[in-house]
Amino acid sequence: MPPPSATYRLQLGPLMSFRDAAALADYLVELGVGALYVSPVLQAAPGSTHGYDVTDPTQPSEALGGEDGWRLLTARLGQRALGLVVDVVPNHMGVGDAPANPWWWDVLREGRGSEYAHFFDVDWDSGPLLLPVLADDGDGEAVALGDLRVEGDCLVYRDHRFPVAPGTGNSDPRRVHERQHYRLVSWRRGNRELNYRRFFDITDLAAVRVEDPVVFAATHATLLRWVEDGAVTGLRIDHPDGLADPGGYVRRLRSSAPDVWLVVEKILGVDEDLPASWPVDGTTGYDALREVCGLFVDCTGEESLTNLYVAECNDLDPRRLSWECRIMVASRVLRAEVRRIAALLPNLDRERTEEAVVAVLASFPVYRSYLPEGRGYFEEAVMTARQARPEFAVEIDAVADAALAVPDGELARRIQQTSGMVMAKGIEDTLLYRYPRLVALNEVGGDLLRFGVEVTEFHQRAAARAAGWPHTMTALSTHDTKRSEDVRARIAVLSELADEFSALVRRWSARCALPEPTLNLLGWQTLLGAWPIGIERLREYLLKAAREAKLGTSWTDRNADFEAAVANWPVEVHEDEDLLSEVAAFASRLQQPGWSNSLGQKLLQLAGPGVPDIYQGTELWDFSLVDPDNRRRVDFDERRRLLARIADGWLPPVDETGAAKLLVTTRVLRLRRNRPELFHGYRPLWAEGVAARHVVAFARGPAAELVAVATRLSVGLARSGGWRDTLLPLPWGSGRWVDVLSGRAVAPATPPLAELLVDYPVALLLREK
CATH class of the missing domain: 3.20.20.80 (Glycosidases)
Incomplete structure (x- = not known):
């Protein structure tokens, strides 16, 4: 197949x-x-x-x-x-609504004797299965349990229903509760004491063996x-x-x-x-996402944007910040998992062992080490943990020695399972919201220490993908990305306008600032990247971002005053007419180069090595933010209408409709489907001339008969005088070249880029025999 x-x-x-x-x-x-x-x-x-x-x-x-x-x-x-x-x-499986999951229901009813007891990753030796569903506003579990009632063969707490084990029912809800294979406990105990493994910190998702x-x-x-x-x-x-x-x-x-x-x-x-x-x-495809999107970030803007971040956010070193975020997740959010790991070393002091486990989990350079193949990553984590927490060096060594002695044992397995959770919750769901130097880079699979991707690196990695993983998926937007590809493409333009953006942010913040500096810098970039964005969408995004960052508020400890200030910020911006006018004017300057970046990203992904995925709706401009914003309804009727016009020969302009992106998408996809032989191999192409750094191009096919060309850093290109004498030498071979996007013939073997990219900032050239 x-x-x-x-x-x-x-x-x-x-x-x-x-x-x-x-x-x-x-x-x-x-x-x-x-x-x-x-x-x-x-x-x-x-x-x-x-x-x-x-x-x-x-x-x-x-x-x-x-x-x-x-x-x-x-x-x-x-x-x-x-x-x-x-x-x-x-x-994992969903267990939040117990009656809806027949396997989980049977486990709750029969306990360790259930035929499904071994289906779930439960520590049965620790006692009854703890279910963190009780409300706890400071009055304690005993008060919350007062809301329990018995209905037939079920225990009912508010809108939750749980089974009663055979022979344990009577009219006293508390007595019935005490006789079950499970215990209803405060939701606050979930992160500390759960005895079943979850999906990250979501107690409604129980891990399956x-x-x-x-x-x-x-x-x-x-x-x-x-x-x-x-x-x-x-x-x-x-x-x-x-x-x-x-x-x-x-x-x-x-x-x-x-x-x-x-x-x-x-x-x-x-x-x-x-x-x-x-x-x-x-x-x-997150690896390809980083490489493609990084091409459109100007590394010369790094110093200015770093200085802005340092000045506004008090010089937080990203390495130290990353460590702190992961330590916080391991010690607080995933404490139950840490305790279960430490319990596998009963001969050590429990409290000190837990601290050693926290340090190791927070120190992995990758999500997971995959022992024995990834032993080097495991050993690097141990070395980093010892350097960061020397007071627990003995316990850290003991944890490592025991895990590595039996790489397929339970201790090694649980450390590996949990290290990925610590990385995901610490980096994806915390650090990416706390380090807003340039949020176009703040993406799953990214590296905040690297400011963009140079053309040489892009070619090296694309060639390696073509040779080693030709059928891997590639992506630009997914249901898990922090912002859509087009939002990232527009925000990337700020790297070319770094000084100007920095000055504007300082002036705007003096008039209207969010209540926490990193959220404030994130907020302005989000406003520009998703412009125009309504008050409610922006408010919902900022509240989620603030809770994920866990600075002024969080999902579990809400700060009402802080959240009220966050919620009011979009209103204040929109009500300040002079401020809003400045924002709109600057956003309009980002629009055209942002479109150019979007088309370049799309072409390079679709024509490049791998199997490209198109996230719903992104064949047109899509300025969605993190979920649930990116799950909004897609207007497929509009997409059908525009696609029909393109099929009839229409060459759309690069404008607000996004039809130019649809043109690029359908032209490349149809070619991939109808002529798959063209999408084998990979050969970098290099432009010649004064503006050579502003183009990225490669050839594909057994005879290099397909060439993709994309403009990069278009603001700098315009500032320097455009393409001028810059040429793109094409692979040698008989036949004429035709731009698949525009249908225009390309006669010279070394066409000037000013002519080659006259219709669109991208081109897809096919050599016709």
């Missing part, structure tokens, strides 16, 4: 059912994609907006259309020769049947780092589905590669 030529990601949920997705099949064919790629499709918790809280892996989601809707979708895609890539969630062959078979039987039937042609594996044995899991999955296209949601370090022993086609 060949990999898809390209995928199109849809977020299924209240705004997109199986039937709705089926209705888009014709549009996707016209656009040029090879496969529909969807968020989880299995039965999820009632009211789920995303599907990652699966409650029954044996059937398609009833909320999305059930079996009938699923069959309609797969039949329609099959008729249109479109593949179907499904998001798989092997690490998919490493057990019985559990694997039970949770994957339906998916594998769909693969065998040909309905599902690709699998995207969510959060493999949370699994006990990611390598073993993907090997078992590959043996069960040998021909399926298989990619994993693995966040790689900048210089990290997937383990060689994993039989997968690649990652979900």
Whole structure:
């Protein structure tokens, strides 16, 4: 089964059912994609907006259309020769609504005696299963338990229902509660005392022991049947780092589905590669995202933007800030996991061992070390922890020695499972909101210490991808990105206007500032990047950003006064007419170069090595922010209308409609689908002349007969006088070159860029024999 030529990601949920997705099949064919790629499709918790809280892996989601809707979708895609890539969630299940999950319900009812007790990662030796659902406003659990009541064979607390074990019921709710295999406790105890592993810090998601062959078979039987039937042609594996044995899991999955296209949601370090022993086609593309988007950041703006950040935010060193964020997550947010790890070393002082575990977990240079292959990363974490916390060196060494002595043992496994959670919560969900030097760089899989990507590095990594991982997924926007590709493209322009932006921020902040300096700097960049953005959307984003940063407020400890000030900031900006006028004027200056960056990013991703994914709606301009903002309804009628005009020969201008981006998208996707041989190999091309640094180009195909060309740093290009005498030598060969985007012939073997890019800031040249 060949990999898809390209995928199109849809977020299924209240705004997109199986039937709705089926209705888009014709549009996707016209656009040029090879496969529909969807968020989880299995039965999820009632009211789920995303599907990652699966409650029954044996059937398609009833909320999305059930079996009938699923069959309609797969039949329609099959008729249109479109593949179907499904998001798989092997690490956890939704347990927040206990009656909705029959396996979890049975575990609560029967305890350790349940046939599903071994399905979940529960520490049964620690006592009853703790369920952190009780409200606690300072009055304690005893008061909260006063709201318990018995209804039939259920214990009921507010809107939560729990089973009563056989033979334990009576009319006294507290007595009944004390006789169960579980205990209802305060939500505040969740981060400290839980005895089941969660998905990060989400207590409504309980970890599943998919490493057990019985559990694997039970949770994957339906998916594998769909693969065998040909309905599902690709699998995207969510959060493999949370699994006990990611390598073993993907090997078992590959043996069960040998021909399926298989990619994993693995966040790689900048210089990290997937383990060689994993039989997968690649990652979900955050590595490519960093490389492509980084090309459009001007490294000469680093000093000015760093100075602005230092002045406004009190000189916070990003290395130290990263360490502090991870320490905070390990010691507070994931304390229950730390305690479970420390308990595996009973001969050491418990308190000191926990501190040693915290230090090690916060010190990994990558998300996970994958012992024994990644022993070097593990040892680096130990060395870093000893340097940072020398007072716990003895305990750190003891933890390391015990883990490395048995790399496939429980201690090593739990450290590895938890290190990824610490990295994700500490970096993605905290640091990226605390270090707003240039938030175009603040993305999953990024490196805040690197200010952009030079052309040489881009070529080196693209060539390596073409040679080593030709079928990996590549992405620019996903459901997990902190902002859409077009927002990043526009914010990247600030690196070319760094001095001017710095002066404006200082002046604007003097008139209207958010109540915390890092949030303030983030707020101005967000306002410009998503301009024009309504008050409510901006308010909701800033409140989420403030809670994620965990400085003035947080999700668990809300500061009402601080949040009120944050919520009022968008109103104050809009009510200050002079200020708003200045913001609008500067945003308008970012618009054209931002569009140029967006088109360049899109072309390089779509024409480059790997299988490109298009996130829903991003074939036009999309100025979405982090979820749930990026799950808003997409206007597919408008996209159909514009695509029909392009099919009729219309060459749209680069303007507010975003049709130029749709042109680039459909032209490349159709070529990928119809002539896949053109997208093999990789050859860097280098411009010659005074403006050579402002272009990135490469050739593909066995005879280098396809060439992608993109403008970069267009503000600096205009300031320096444009392309002038800059040329792009094309690969030698017989035949004439034609720009696939504009249809215009390109006659010379070394065309001037001023002529080559006269229609659009990008070009896709095909040599016709």
